Amino acid sequence: MRKEVRFAGFGGQGVILSAFILGRAVSVHTPMHATMTQSYGPESRGGSCEADVVVGDAEIDTPMVTHPDVLVLLSQEAATKHMDQARAASLVLSDVDLVHLDDDVAQKAHQLPFTRTADGLGRRIVANVVMLGAFTNASQIVPREAMEAALRETVKASTRELNMKAFDAGARL
Amino acid sequence: MAIANSLQTSHGSRAPIDKPTRHHGTVHVIELRCKECNFCVQFCPEEVLEISDHYTPRGYRPARVKTGKEGDCIACRFCEHVCPDYAIYVVEDSP
């Protein structure tokens, strides 16, 4: 089994952190293997941003993602850039309020209100965690307990409760 | 030298740059190390030293104590301290 997951959005949305949590969940809390890579630009905020995670039951050879099985689109720029990949992907998640998809892709995509849900929790910054909840549910790549454990270990203690709430809200979307 | 001369440095200015205790000493020269730089000769406050007339195997004429000045060393050790080649030293005579 080899699953390629791509998170795409803009800097500041927690794209890389999302990939990190997924990678950590797999690597530390399951016997499976995961490799996380990221596009790394000079800008840390605002620019386009991608992070990839390859999950496999054997050691990952090349970590480079070319045909993502799962594509998470968090900005219009990312969606436009990756529309063809989205067409080929077996699972697409997007933020319904930020991203407009081509009709054929929209039909199969999980278009969900990540940002709006986070705003509902009072902190837009946890939109990515809402997304991770939805992703975990929809993708079935990694057990929910592993994701929750990785999330708990990654975020600051002071925001743990909020993050767990956001994850849960995402899983229920 | 020209500039130094223009400022009227004379041999009379050969005062030590600080005050030595008045003692007497015996000067020793390790001739093989001496490079004839003249520092000791020039700055000895008692003008005890001079350049000898023989050559070391390296082609230098080593410093030596002037004949008749053997008792004039005041053991200020300026020669020993200023010598860049560790070629001269003073043994203080026991009082």
Place this chain on the structure above:
Amino acid sequence: MSEARSVTEPPNLILSPVWDRPRTGTQFLSGDHACAEGALYAGCRFFAGYPITPATEIAERLAERLPEVGGQYIQMEDEIASMIAILGASVTGAKSMTATSGPGFSLMMENLGLAYMMEVPTVVVDVQRGGPSTGLPTTVGQQDMMQARFGPHGDFTSISLSPQSPQEAFNLTIHAFNVAERLRTPVLLMMDEVVGHMHERVVIPPPGEIPLVARPRATVPPEEYHTYRPGPDLVPPMALAGEGYSVLFTGLTHDEDGRPVTTYAAQKVLVPRLRDKILKNRDVYERLGLYKTEDATTLVVAYGITARSARRAVDLGREKGLALGLFRPISVWPFPAEQLRSLKNVTKIVVAEINLGQVVLEVRRIAGPYAEVVHVGNPGGQVISPETILEACMSPRRAKP
């Protein structure tokens, strides 16, 4: 702080280095962070560096971690200062390291040469990015491999290691320190941007599980000691600063006492020994990764991140019935020539590396007489895909001229 120190600790740090904060167990780390943890595990307690992408995370991790274990991090004014500061640290017995990328690596060359000449153990990490010059600061390259081999002026022999994963970055950093100490020589860890930034599972064993090697030390009294008199393994035992040996280290050509003797006679004793010390101790550092090479007739030679594409290419080729194998020099320099020659069935070698042809020159020198040697690469900026490597494996043999 406690005066008690474990045997793996450098002897002289008054800050009393301790190893009570190992971050052991299963972690999810970048190659850069794994390298930093490897250094700590190996007993490195001094890091001098200058920030540069994509090696900065090593410095950042060590700035946080070194004081936790009683070690020292210092950010120097440039890479020149960083390189020589770690030599100053090492002559006291401390295990020291710096980390940089291409532009900084260039600045380190002169003092890297001094380390070879003075036989000072230390570890230099180069997380390679695309060059020349500022080039592609945030993307991958493997273009410093010949600089690792021949960067400093004069004759010397480089030991360069190249990890393909964060776990290997951890393990090879420890190996690099062990080799450096054992042979009294700098060791280069030639990472690349992808391995440096990529995160994977890294398992850090409890302290003591991976053996650590200490440098040969002076044991005779000072009056019998000669700073550069080699042992039978050609490595001179080292007296540290402050041990009362009045040691004399110089970058000038020197005799066994470290005295400068700038003659041909002295040079022809010293410089060949520095070479032979490395070449005759291959078992100390040589590491090789072989994959499906037993019956391979076409071999892919690749190191670092490229080796992982190459492994996929081998699998894809095998699915098509091709007898492909992967030859992965983990110690790239000195190149494991004998092992390459021992693969008797090989008639074609594809060297894949993210440059326009560097290690391929050495492979061609070794295997050119009996195998067709093909290079597949790019000028930096992107990992070579498995498909590209496979294509090179499948392309028809060139007609002999």
Place this chain on the structure above:
Amino acid sequence: MTANAEVALPPELHPYDHLLRSADLPTIWCPGCGIGTAVGALIYGFEQAGVPKEKRVIVGGIGCSSRIVFYAKTDAYHTTHGRTIPFATGLKLCNPSLNVVAFAGDGDLFAIGGNHFIHAARRNMDILVVCINNFNYGMTGGQGGPTTPAGALSTTTPYGNPEFPFNLPNLAWATGATYVARWTTLDVRRLRNTFADVVNRHGFRFVEILTPCPVSFGKTNKIGSGVEEMEYYQALEVLKSRVESTEITKTDIELGKPIVVGTFVDRERETFRERYVRVVAKARGSKS
């Protein structure tokens, strides 16, 4: 007067022979060069201050001055051009019990190594930096450098130096040195006392020693031999035992003009080491 040339000398004659690699004497320095005088003064300082022999470390760069490592019998490291200070930095940090002196020339410390000097001073690194300032690159035959006086002749300033030199005490003061003195090799007794005073102190200490370079600088600039350059100092020296910081800019060196010597800076500042030990305490305390 003792031996003549043909008589074998006892191995130890000079009182410093046991502190020198005396088998390698005479030194390579030219007749009339003052570096050996400065080396002797430093050895005296170590002795007078009671620094244990095994704790003495001298780091040299490249150039005539760096040759100290081949004559002074201490742990000695002859490194690369300009890099004395960062080498000494790593060494001192990893064994703070050592008494570390970076001993180098004006070109080494202030041209190629200038950046290291200012940063080590800024950090207040715990080392003594000794600069043999002979106003030119002596070993390579007398090229102009960062301390060559304006208008002075050298092989690379054949029409007179168009550049202005560094005022080293001013630079050291401005960048954070805690102790700054300037002497000539003629002031050998004061120089010796200075070393005796500062080798055991903490922080970044800087001693500039104006030194004759008869073969390169002296001859070219019509000052003459080593002893004549010493006389030149004698004529021009102005001793100021303590220069106020606002006055330190008035210690520039110009050809034929008075040369101010003395102790210019003597102040307390926390050292890098002291501050870093607190970093360690914080890192260990807050993470346990």
